[in-house]
Amino acid sequence: MTDLTALTIAEARDQLKAKAFTATELTSAYLKAIETANEALNAYIAVTPEKALDMAKASDARLGAGSAGALEGIPLGIKDLFGTEGIHTQACSHILDGFKPHYESTVTSNLWADGAVMLGKLNMDEFAMGSSNESSYYGPVKNPWRAHGSNADLVPGGSSGGSAAAVAARLCAGATATDTGGSIRQPAAFTGTVGIKPTYGRCSRWGIVAFASSLDQAGPIARDVRDAAILLKSMASVDSKDTTSVDIVVPDYESIIGKPLTGLKIGIPKEYRVDGMPEEIEKLWQQGIAWLKDAGASIVDISLPHTKYALPAYYIVAPAEASSNLARYDGVRYGLRVPGKDIVDMYEKTRASGFGDEVKRRIMIGTYVLSAGYYDAYYLQAQKVRTLIKKDFEDVFHAGIDAILTPATPSAAFGIADQDMAADPVKMYLNDIFTVTVNMAGLPGIAVPAGLDSRGLPLGLQLIGRPFDEETLFQTAYVIEQAAGKFNAPKWW
């Protein structure tokens, strides 16, 4: 039998229905792959083989009875940020030690209702704060990709580093992820996978550990554009438990794939040409423009004048919201408690020992910018700049632009324990320079692999769409994927 883990979700779905193999066989193949690879890659921080096999068995019964769901028998990895009933849910933080929720997040409930199988929980930056997956309490994830002729370990990006690495190394058919400033798209670009952050409100945030509530959105990381479309269709829903989730019909995203781009206007924002950007990224961008032009789209130069202010505004808004959201970790209701001489001492010791350095840094920044006397200068100013960032996008969409093409990241994957980034937190933050604008404006953005750099590492392009127009993103990203081809990491693990 061929290696079942080599199949895309679309292929596995069709072959399961044709009874070419069983869901149990498919799940077993993935569990075996995880067992072999996870020690090297550290993508999973909890594997749930018994649950996976139980779910696969139930899928086989439904496949046999002809009542299969849209994702029947498809084995998925779940980012540790998603609440999963009775199963490890710690946002990869020490402060949530031993936490096993008595509820299931809406997004994962939707996936299970469609027949998907859970393989386990995936590694991530602590509380989704990071761009390299190095802030996880469970240690860094290794990128399945290595530079030509090198065995140096690279980061898979973050915060959804475990999700991206597991998809790239075929340790799951697809994965859930979340994106607050680029946490789906940057790791997708670093691992040669496809990641989409949908419009704010497209997926319910209920049951997902909160980082920055006005920016957080769930989305999939998958092996190709079609698989990402299949997963998002299942994940998205309106939900009475999240009042920011939107009551708009979820389209059948897969059906748009393959439609020609004739008549589409693609904007190229000049502000995304940043100082010190490697020539290879610029070349990739030009190649992407040429592909879309060949496919019948018209290319329009546009300006998004407030782009450079998105990242500094983000580093006020996101830490401010995080400092409020993370106030709940106090050693009382869940997770870690470190005893103290009184209650305040207990809080302070618990939080000092439970949070890692990056999380503390962001809580401190957030607390400072919200504190008396600084609120107007920092937080209010940042929220006003955010209005201007959103208006930049509204103006170009109003002028008839259908989607915007940009690089996904300013570089390819970098090394684990990079000295420059360890010394200067802002250097790490600059990873999200092309992705963070999209969160600030609440728009959908997709990262799609577009080529390899001279060292053989994947590079991605990003498409940004109108609110709730994920369809145009899938349609356009598919054209890039067809032109660029797919990229698989040579197996070394």
Added chain:
Amino acid sequence: MSVDISTVKRVARLARIAVSEDDAARMTGELNTILGFVEQLNEVNVDGVEPMTSVTPMAMKKRQDVVDDGNKAADIVANSPVTEENFFVVPKVVE
């Protein structure tokens, strides 16, 4: 604007995070790097600009004022480090 070590200690106290003298010194440098980076926002002319409150224009959703969940005290305290008869137990707070 920049912070000094006593401000860092005050903010840590507000955030309920215990910091040692060394932590506070290190954080002072890191926080000033970040505050230096966000300083550029002051260049932006925001006259007459409303602060963003929601990325998507939406009316606040309303629902019927009815109890639709509950009676699960044991579930709610299940993950607590210390409980007694479905109560969270904390160190004494009233003298």
